[in-house]
Amino acid sequence: MLKDRIEELVKEALAKNLEQGSLGELAAVPDVVPVELPKNPEHGDRAISIAMKLAKEAKIAPRAIAEAIVDKLDGQAFSKVDIAGPGFINLVIDWSLLEDLVAQVHSQDQDFGKVPAAERADQSFESVIVEYVSANPTGDLHLGHGRQAVLGSALVNLLRSAGYKASSEFYINDAGVQMSKLANSAREALMVHRGKLKAEKYDDENNYPLAAMQEIVEELDGKVPEDYDPEVCKLAAKEIYLAQQKEILSEAKVEFETWYSELEHLHNGDETKVDKICQQLKEAGYAYDKDGALWFKAQEFGDERDRVLRKADGYYTYLAADLAYHQDKFARADRLINLWGADHHGQIPGIKGALQALGNDAASLEIVLMQMVSLTKAGVEVKMSKRSGNFVTVRELIEEVGVDAFRYFLVESQANNRIVFDLELAAKQDKDNPVYYVQYAHARSCGVLRNLTQEQPDQASLAGSQVAKALLTQDEYQTWLNDFKTNSGLFAQAFADLNKEELASTKALILALANFPEEIKDAAASYSPYKIANYIKELAALFHQFYTHNRVINDNQDLMKARVSLVAATQKVLRNALNILAIDAPERM
């Protein structure tokens, strides 16, 4: 990786200076030497600011330190090294190194960007379970679930790319009071449907709205016999809703390895897992009885109050079941990540504290909080309310804007920020929609590559263009692709006479391509798939600029070959990056 390579070179230079005692009172080479991207391209391709940071400890002027570093720096990788301002070291990277970087893209192809497990950033854990969505099986998935679904699925892909063993899990909340509510709602709705109960008699107070139940009542009709056994009603309704949720998630390109049923895994058996957990807490002195309920001493772990584990009516709380669930997950993975709605932040001390009381490291549970999503249409906020039935479901949204725009809009913002989802913008099938900007970059790169081996351009608008016959046979093209996997000195030759715009756009593109593995590491470290979305946008912009300034298909064979190498590399990186977000990378649009 480019950054690592430069960092190593600078560290070597520092070490040599240290041996010679030319760094004053500096005791050791720093662990990290940041490699920065200068905002102003005239400052070079990369910059090092370590001299200023070391000046204080070394008690030497920053510029003197910079000079010492440059003096001992192995300059092979750089065509120019400058010291500027207070002590910045500006580096211009040599074509040979740049060609190496592009060759890596070609040789690793689908794997380019992936971090090997041995090199993953955090060695303290390897297996991760990401739990997200985890909706009750009592209705449709709405927009908030949609954000979790998109972010969670992208995060799992991201973690895998970053060298972790990640799996995704959906916790089916199918035990407890809301399920009795579902059972009764299903039973009465079915009775109304069969004419056994007047609609006015439907218990609107305690049940889910009859209107909502109507949507599954047909299907219930085929599953529940005339005796209306509550258990049968409950399971039938649950199965229907669960199947619906699975279907729409799959449409949204969200797949779960594990669907974990609370009822099945935690509450079955002579002594259930939840019983055991509560017993364990009690024996360890972290739980006590009061007012007929069982309480966890959450205050001892920094919570603002103690929390109930088992209610006076004998039912366990959500917390108790969740603890058992998390214990179960800890047996299967060494790091847990939960995606929660930000409105649940108050529960974090409780669950972390209890898990700690049970002997876990609380830091092994990461909770990513996500702010709300609100909808606007033409600048006007669309009010969402569950009661009026006017809330937007994932299904409706995907139907309206398409799955790619749906995913893109929900993944491009960081979890901390509230999202304002502009329905009108997302539904636009034109250039205003940012998702098309990035997809177009990919389609455009594919188009250029197609034209190399194709006799006629595939668009009518190109009929009069100069590309009238194939420039390369398939075999020749394959040979080129193979050549791209090694550094043959092509770049130095082909790019020797570029003008200013050509040079700047070419180098910027190569450096951005080379940075992809670093972007993955970075995004994974903060559980931030949105950073990949930003990267894709930047890469797309750089490619469009490159395309505008550099004619790929031209008479100079070497130049054409070198540029084709870049176009093909860009196509691969865009595809790999879009794959992480599970957004389509179309070859044509």
Added chain:
RNA sequence: AGGGCACUACCUCAGCUGGAUAGAGGACUCGGCUACGAACCGAGGCGUCGGGGGUUCGAAUCCCUCGUGCCCUGCCA
């Protein structure tokens, strides 16, 4: 009252492990296809980085404080 999150251009947002002149897209004005896809590129204006203080060679970034907005403070899930 206590807690969480946010506040950067007219709008939507990047930038936050401190670095050189604070960026992108949209909107607005203007320019670029009888050359590989104009779903693109370029030029222009747009800012007390919510206010104030501190830390230091250097702060949008770290610390303190105040303000504003959203959310939470159940023996619901």
